Amino acid sequence: MALAITSSTSIAFSSSSSSSSCTEQGFQLSSTKFPHSDRLHLVSPATLNLSRKRSGSVKALNAEPRRSDTIVPSAATVFAPDVEVKPVEIEDFETLAKDLENASPLEIMDKALQKYGNDIAIAFSGAEDVALIEYAHLTGRPFRVFSLDTGRLNPETYNFFDTVEKHYGIRIEYMFPDSVEVQALVRTKGLFSFYEDGHQECCRVRKVRPLRRALKGLRAWITGQRKDQSPGTRSEVPVVQVDPVFEGMDGGSGSLVKWNPVANVAGNDIWNFLRTMDVPVNSLHTHGYVSIGCEPCTRAVLPGQHEREGRWWWEDAKAKECGLHKGNIKEETVNGDGNSEVHANGSGSDIFNSNDIVSLSRPGMENLLKMEDRKDPWMVVLYAPWCQFCQAMEASYVEFAEKLAGSDMKVGKFRADGDEKAFAHQELHLGSFPTILFFPKHSSRPIKYPSEKRDVDSLMAFVNALR
Numbered sequence: 053m054a055l056a057i058t059s060s061t062s063i064a065f066s067s068s069s070s071s072s073s074c075t076e077q078g079f080q081l082s083s084t085k086f087p088h089s090d091r092l093h094l095v096s097p098a099t100l101n102l103s104r105k106r107s108g109s110v111k112a113l114n115a116e117p118r119r120s121d122t123i124v125p126s127a128a129t130v131f132a133p134d135v136e137v138k139p140v141e142i143e144d145f146e147t148l149a150k151d152l153e154n155a156s157p158l159e160i161m162d163k164a165l166q167k168y169g170n171d172i173a174i175a176f177s178g179a180e181d182v183a184l185i186e187y188a189h190l191t192g193r194p195f196r197v198f199s200l201d202t203g204r205l206n207p208e209t210y211n212f213f214d215t216v217e218k219h220y221g222i223r224i225e226y227m228f229p230d231s232v233e234v235q236a237l238v239r240t241k242g243l244f245s246f247y248e249d250g251h252q253e254c255c256r257v258r259k260v261r262p263l264r265r266a267l268k269g270l271r272a273w274i275t276g277q278r279k280d281q282s283p284g285t286r287s288e289v290p291v292v293q294v295d296p297v298f299e300g301m302d303g304g305s306g307s308l309v310k311w312n313p314v315a316n317v318a319g320n321d322i323w324n325f326l327r328t329m330d331v332p333v334n335s336l337h338t339h340g341y342v343s344i345g346c347e348p349c350t351r352a353v354l355p356g357q358h359e360r361e362g363r364w365w366w367e368d369a370k371a372k373e374c375g376l377h378k379g380n381i382k383e384e385t386v387n388g389d390g391n392s393e394v395h396a397n398g399s400g401s402d403i404f405n406s407n408d409i410v411s412l413s414r415p416g417m418e419n420l421l422k423m424e425d426r427k428d429p430w431m432v433v434l435y436a437p438w439c440q441f442c443q444a445m446e447a448s449y450v451e452f453a454e455k456l457a458g459s460d461m462k463v464g465k466f467r468a469d470g471d472e473k474a475f476a477h478q479e480l481h482l483g484s485f486p487t488i489l490f491f492p493k494h495s496s497r498p499i500k501y502p503s504e505k506r507d508v509d510s511l512m513a514f515v516n517a518l519r
Contacts, residue, residue, distance in 0.1 A: 149290040160291050160313040161187040165195055171271040173198050178209040178334055179344040181276025183322050186331050189220055198225040198266055202258040204346040212334040219332050227262040251364050267298045272309040280318055289315045354504050361441055366483050403437045403446050408453035410464040417466050430462045430491040434476055436469035439485040445506040452511045490518055
């Protein structure tokens with residue numbers, strides 16, 4: 053970025069591909085000599101500081117969306133000191149969120165675009181949040197769209213990006229990960245290290261850091277978060293909030309505002325809206341994909357499964373965030389028996405409560421593992437009561453236990469979160485919640501139920517095949 057300071061009252065910034073003299077903390081003057089045409093005329097520090105302060109008071113340009121390598125507007129001019137500096141108005145976004153709680157997504161979108169103009173952009177992932185672009189289009193206001201290209205998206209998602217651009221006559225502003233960071237990660241840990249040590253590191257390199265760069269050029273952003281997407285992490289998403297994680301162009305805590313126009317909209321209603329408006333959608337949706345991310349970390353879900361279960365399926369339900377919205381994750385609390393849990397549904401009550409299901413303690417599980425010649429086979433679910441996927445299978449598991457009542461088959465449950473999690477990982481093949489294990493009569497090794505189908509018939513078929 054070249055910085056030209058003249059003896060007049062204006063400071064002009066122009067972007068270029070070599071911006072090594074610009075840092076997140078402020079602008080540094082490069083020691084490189086300028087050509088005669090770019091000769092530097094120094095001004096007093098007071099004038100420079102005043103010019104910087106005035107940058108926040110200039111009305112943003114409402115330009116049409118365009119393709120660029122950064123979310124920072126390509127040019128801006130700041131004038132001083134012939135215009136009176138007005139104090140920055142501090143807005144109460146909690147009150148604004150309450151006022152808009154019952155507003156329609158279209159009304160919320162219109163409010164956001166009207167308020168921030170060219171300093172706000174829609175974050176588009178290539179999934180059902182194309183609804184955001186449709187709402188923005190319906191307002192009639194200019195709008196900007198950006199997306200994170202991690203380099204590992206499905207081919208269908210790239211085709212969808214192109215379709216959306218042509219349908220709305222826009223250019224999506226793509227953000228890419230730093231090639232040096234990606235190269236270091238892959239060379240050090242391989243292409244699929246996230247299957248072994250979790251997805252957070254890969255997402256940090258490919259998604260979070262590019263997003264951080266993008267948001268440094270904005271005052272606000274618009275996301276497709278909904279409360280029903282992930283009860284464990286998004287159950288209290290407001291329609292507008294001060295972003296708790298990222299910073300905007302002014303820098304510092306509270307410098308970025310996050311708008312979530314569809315926070316209160318159910319997934320079915322989003323899809324009804326898309327069909328009604330004949331909006332183009334990602335072709336992966338027709339193959340069972342609901343929540344869509346990178347190709348290695350996304351898979352189709354079965355009927356009845358929660359949409360987020362197709363993301364990072366090898367990890368705990370409460371970890372199913374990549375870091376873009378980690379400010380939503382609730383702090384863990386510790387209950388009376390020493391087990392940590394997240395009260396996503398506002399209740400600390402246990403699940404799988406039935407007279408036909410045996411609640412096993414840690415010593416009980418250890419004894420079950422030691423038995424080499426059991427009198428009866430066992431089926432045991434490893435669960436956490438806060439996990440929405442465990443909650444979703446509760447009814448079928450209770451019915452399954454009722455069907456086997458009085459037979460030679462025992463049905464049990466073992467709470468495997470909190471202090472028991474390490475034991476469950478090491479000894480019980482726990483990968484994610486819920487994990488279902490079958491303990492045969494004449495074998496000390498449990499057999500892990502491999503299917504994502506947790507209906508009664510599927511569970512019975514598994515048991516009958518092994519009895």
